[in-house]
Amino acid sequence: MRTSKLLTLTAIASASYAAPSDNVQKVVRPSTIRAAGAIETGVGHFSEWSRGNKKEYLIDWQKGLSSRWIHVQGNEAGDLDSMAAALTWAYHLEHSTANTSHPVQAIALLQTSTDALDLRPENTLALHRSQMSSGHSDLLTLDELPEDPETLSRDIKGIVLVDHAAPLRKWEGAPILSIFDHHQDLGAGPDSSPRIFAKVASCTTLVAERMLDELEALPEEYHMPHELLELILGAIAIDSKGLEEATDRDRKVAQRVLKRSNWHKENLDDRMQHLADILKRAKKDVDHLNIRDLLRRDWKGDMVDTPSPRTPTVSLGFSSIPFSLDAQIMKTEFQELFDWFAIEAAWTAQTGTDISVALNKHKVKDSHGKKHKIREIVLIVRSDVRINEAQADSLFETVKKAVEADKTLNVKPWHRAHELGRWQMVWTHENEEAGRKIVRPIIEKAVMAWD
Template sequence: MRISQTYTVAGVLAVFTATAAGVSPPQQVMAVTPDATLAAQRTKETGVGHFSEWSRENKRQFLIDWQKSRSSEWIIVQGNEGGDLDSMTSALTWAYHLSHSTQNSSHPVKAIALLQTPTDALDLRPENKLALGSSKMSSGHSDLLTLDELPEDPDTLAEAIKGIVIVDHPIPLRKWRKAPILSMFDHHKDSGAGQDAKPRVFETVASCTTLVARQMLDELEALPEEYHMPHELLELILSAIAIDSGGLENATKEDRKVADRILKRSNWRESDLYDKMGDLSKRLKAAKQDLDHLGLRDLLRRDWKGDLVDTPSPRTPTVSLGFSSIPYSMDEQINKTEFGELFDWFAVEAAWTAQVGADISVALNKYKARDDQGKKQKIREIVLCVRTDVRINMDQADSLFETVSKAIEADNTLDVKRWHRAKELGTRQMVWTHRRGDAGRKIIRPIVEAAVEAWDM
């Protein structure tokens, strides 16, 4: 038996860059097997093709420059913390473009895509795994830089880097707000952040990847000589647009135009645009829905988006608010817990929100059920929980829960009804049902945030 040490990224950069794998926090352990990081290296399959090679080497160079105190040379392109295919592809596309479009200039840009999700959460989105595998990326996502692989806390790294580019999100997360916003691309509502960013593109399209790819193509075609655009990246772009637009069935004119431009450059150029996008959408949607093997904790964290929200309260100037989106009913989720009972759902939820330090959590559930006539109807649920052990005391938690509850129940467009087991819920817990089909996070989050921003206690 030998004693081995497991290190952080900062402590073993040489191992990190050789393996491109995540490592555990520092701790002394007794082990009879080789170091887990080295073992992981042997089991991973290295990707093939220019895009995988570039992504892996780019990650390596970023970590080398960080170790040599050259973080100021880098731009970090980041999407939202949900890490869906659109957000991931947008970030990867723009980082690749920034790096290659300036490589022959007097001021080459160093840019890297950051996925703001932990490595072990990436496979909670099977559609991402399928799309990356089709693009010949390395197994275990070792080509990609994820949040848990950052060698420095974002709050301090934000001040060191050249700046950030935000894609598929209207504002930077609080931990990145000390970084200059260089560019923005989003298909959501403009929140006014990054007014000096260039380009700054807010436009209603099905996929943010459409906006990023359009800007990339326009700039690429204006270069004296085009750089190499790997087919693997082109196919990843088409996949992101396909899944967000339902194979172009729910696309805007811009989604269709950009998809056509990308297709003509890809290895699928001989295919019919609508046939190819429809096939991609079908396969990716099937993968996306393959979630029955996931437990409740993974369902809560697979599409978690949260940040600090400012309040007028002098006692509690910020509150941590997080949202999860789950394609199962509350009853189905309860059955996924160890004991299959209501209390266990809230125990699992509490353990997860304690880990991420959330004061308020909102789970947005959606599912289909048959009505009295046997027709399927879309039903949505809103689950609200408020904690007392992070930033707020019990009286404040009661007040905040009441404030947010009233805001949800007062919204006439939702017309919520209390869940059939609402009387069994505990303190600062509530579940509502409603039938507004489009009321996902984009609708519910502003309602809850506005209530928190007005709360003063």
Template sequence: MPFNGIETGVGHFSEWSRATKKEFLIDWEAGRASEWIFVQGNEGGDLDSMTAALTWAYHLEHSTMNTSNPKKAIALLQTPTDALDLRPENKLALDKSQMSTGHSDLLTLDELPEDPENLAREIQGIILVDHPAPVRKWRDAPILSIFDHHVDSGAGPDAKPRIFEKVASCTTIVARQMLDELEALPEEYHMPHELLELILGAIAIDSKGLEEGTDEDVKTAKRIFKRSNWRDRDFDHQIEKLTKELKDAKKDLDAMTVRDLLRRDFKSDLVDTPSPRTPTVNVGFASIPFSLDEQIKKTEFGALFDWFAIEAAWTAQIGIDISVALNKHKIKDKDGKKKKVREIVLNVRSDVRIDEEQADDLFRTVYKAIEESKELNVNLKKWHRADELGKRQMVWTHENEDAGRKIVRPIIEKAVMAWK
């Protein structure tokens, strides 16, 4: 019988994930949180981040099971449970992996039985995947390992392994390390095909079907494929098919509300400032694959004010001081060719950590940083309805295709860190 409408998953991977979650909660209740390692990705919670965390947690536990130092490890998804389905490709991949409905097999941020700041000091440590440094709430936890394909920020200098490598998918780094260690064991542990296929999906979607993959992405995908239930199929055809299924799911966002779009790929953290009055400011970034005009049409009243009201309700709920929505969409140029256009929507609040005067000054500081940024000055211009915007709101458009969150976030955080 389903419990609360949840259908229990089938297969070894689902059973392991559910049992691990249960064991952690039992141990926490008994005061044994110190025995646990959290493997965690970034707050965006994309398929790469989720898969890398699940893969390494599974490997760490199974590879040490018959040793004198067995590890207790669990993947912590740093997104709320109800936000997981805001990435349809994740839902599809987990369904294919025969996981329980409602993601009840997985430990998500809102299911932690204790505040992360406290838990960080109690657990054995954290392992970062697809993320170069922990967010503020986990900063007191020892960093045991890092696997990432972004820029090294210097966190966890003593972490082992500590791997930063430019590959399309972070899951490539994790899966390669897993295979290397697995094949060096006296006896290999069981690797469930559901997890292997999840790994292939993460690598495929991040590398655009391996078309934009590095040699390591391709080699690792082939090694995983040989162990999967698909091993007798044509590799290229299967990757192409898998990529198309996940890509189609990823694009299926038309039914999502503005609040859904703001939440589905949102990352935030506290940023230190030199200001003695306000030593930290909470800065949040949403990445949305729709123009602001398209999003406005999704609001109840189809109006600009309504979009900002929805955005304000969401950022108030999570205590954001500076919110930035990074929108992207495609338009046709005069020759009929599609080109990518990006938007930066800036909004500064005065009701969380900062007062009106500080908010005004902080808005001017971030505004200036964006306007003067060399990375963003490719056709940077004010949005066509900028004169309708409210206080401490601004929207720009630009045509630097590569200037997404990885470029914009450091520009804004650097400005905040220098604000007094």
């Protein structure tokens, strides 16, 4: 571990409300917080509410009263936007109805494991700045659910989706009560309300906007903790690159939130740029992660329907990794190609994935010293879960042809493609904008047409 990059808890706390002009160069590592010893209880109303909310949820489950609860959940990648949006709306639902004849019980469910939260250093930093308890003990994560999602989805009152257009297959038994998303509308929950889709930088913008509108319409406003307001601003800041890529809607909501925060006297652009800089530095601090952690830190997967009567569904998963495959290979124990694929196979065996795609990206300098983003697509099919070898051959060829035929990607074989094994392919391309949002629909369409 590079101890020069670590901050003590005291130093982090003192930097939590640093002015935009302060030069905060370092980021917090998850291990820094854990090294402090036992769980440290968070301070402030937001941490207290979140901890109490989680306790009440688990007590009600024990009593067989899960039907009282609404899950507010983001996507399974568990990024800061999903987390902030889920926490904000769960807090709002509970507090806005607390003094009514029909109080709502809602909890934010982070659809990732507790330890996976620390694979996104920006999450760790943002939560620490919001004075939450160490070890993420205030939060409910997927691995802490006392029942499997398929069963629990039939018991709870319903789900609210944030930063997610449709529920994962395992939650399809739950009614969809509301949706907030800034991606493509997939038609899920047509009768849900509110049902908000809009092209903004951050989904948290949409949640915070609705929250503020409803809060200001109440006969008496409930307490909005500054820690939650700052978490909201951080999510909008990192997704909008400090408002540089913000829509008018992002900017207006951020200004409304700022006026209620401890930073109300500061300039909006200065504060948001400062937050973006701090969180961006944290987000990039992933050099210490091993291959398994890189694969799972931004993993999104679900079941996909096919027309095949033999295999009506297959499991498809995507990872996004900010390193080239060559650089990742050098992180393995043997620093060999086979080792990377062995680690990847161990991960997808654990998740029960039939077809996996690793989306890598890195930058290279041209002869003029200008940096260019290079993207890689790693395709792997396995035959030991739902499909046999003949089906694996067919599925692999179907997806491979779809990727190679797509003019948007214009892929080229990776320089070591000739060394790859059966049902393995790696391509490179230079479409800087073609990340998961572009590649996933291409591959999903191919899988859905595979017979």
